[in-house]
Amino acid sequence: MAVNMEVVLAEWKARTLAEYRSASIAAEFQMWLIRLGFSVDVIQKAHEIVGHELAHSDLCWEIYASLGGEEDPLDCTEGSLAIPNAFGEPTFDRLVLACMDHYCVAETLAGPLFEAMTEKVTKAGPKKALDRLAADTKAHAAFGWAVLDEAIEQDDAYVLEIAKTAIPGFLSRVEEAWGVIPDGWKEPVGPEEGKYGLIPRAVYKRCFYQSIAAGVLPELDARNLPGRSAWSNRKR
Numbered sequence: 285m286a287v288n289m290e291v292v293l294a295e296w297k298a299r300t301l302a303e304y305r306s307a308s309i310a311a312e313f314q315m316w317l318i319r320l321g322f323s324v325d326v327i328q329k330a331h332e333i334v335g336h337e338l339a340h341s342d343l344c345w346e347i348y349a350s351l352g353g354e355e356d357p358l359d360c361t362e363g364s365l366a367i368p369n370a371f372g373e374p375t376f377d378r379l380v381l382a383c384m385d386h387y388c389v390a391e392t393l394a395g396p397l398f399e400a401m402t403e404k405v406t407k408a409g410p411k412k413a414l415d416r417l418a419a420d421t422k423a424h425a426a427f428g429w430a431v432l433d434e435a436i437e438q439d440d441a442y443v444l445e446i447a448k449t450a451i452p453g454f455l456s457r458v459e460e461a462w463g464v465i466p467d468g469w470k471e472p473v474g475p476e477e478g479k480y481g482l483i484p485r486a487v488y489k490r491c492f493y494q495s496i497a498a499g500v501l502p503e504l505d506a507r508n509l510p511g512r513s514a515w516s517n518r519k520r
């Protein structure tokens with residue numbers, strides 16, 4: 285079967301922008317860590333992450349271009365590059381929300397997804413990029429949990445209060461993105477597209493539920509944050 289190049293290009297184009305957005309988020313997040321007096325260790329890590337995400341975006345762009353993509357993947361509205369959580373609220377609130385949302389939940393779930401992409405990929409460029417993305421993403425999730433620990437040290441009762449309100453929404457959003465196969469879905473990704481580092485929705489779904497159970501919920505439990513109750517009470 286011929287490879288569906290349109291799907292492959294769209295995916296690498298979207299990854300280029302998603303990684304660039306992660307760089308923008310990490311840079312804004314780092315500034316908040318400095319402002320709020322977090323440890324030098326996490327501030328330096330945030331700085332490294334900005335560099336990683338820019339490199340990821342470049343790697344993805346190279347693949348997109350080498351496969352014939354000619355559009356500008358970074359063409360987007362400026363606002364879509366800003367951290368979206370709780371505009372106008374105090375920086376501590378915004379930091380805790382963005383930390384749980386982007387790093388603790390999303391990056392923890394993204395690690396196994398990138399790993400699954402590395403399993404079937406055979407083309408050299410995509411393989412090299414995905415190996416790097418999979419390894420770095422694990423470190424980014426660990427960074428998120430470390431920042432959350434410092435926030436808990438600063439004010440555990442307040443972090444718990446923020447978590448109670450916000451975690452259900454974060455979990456249902458990622459479930460919608462990765463845990464659901466839409467009705468009537470016609471899967472465009474098969475073995476040929478897999479060689480270019482794409483995975484079908486069924487694999488997203490499987491990885492998602494595995495890493496909620498084995499990654500996100502145990503990490504929240506360990507911090508006495510109400511992930512498990514939010515997960516079992518969620519509306520479906």
Ligand SMILES: [Fe+2]
Nearest residue numbers: 303306337340
């Ligand atoms: Fe990344």
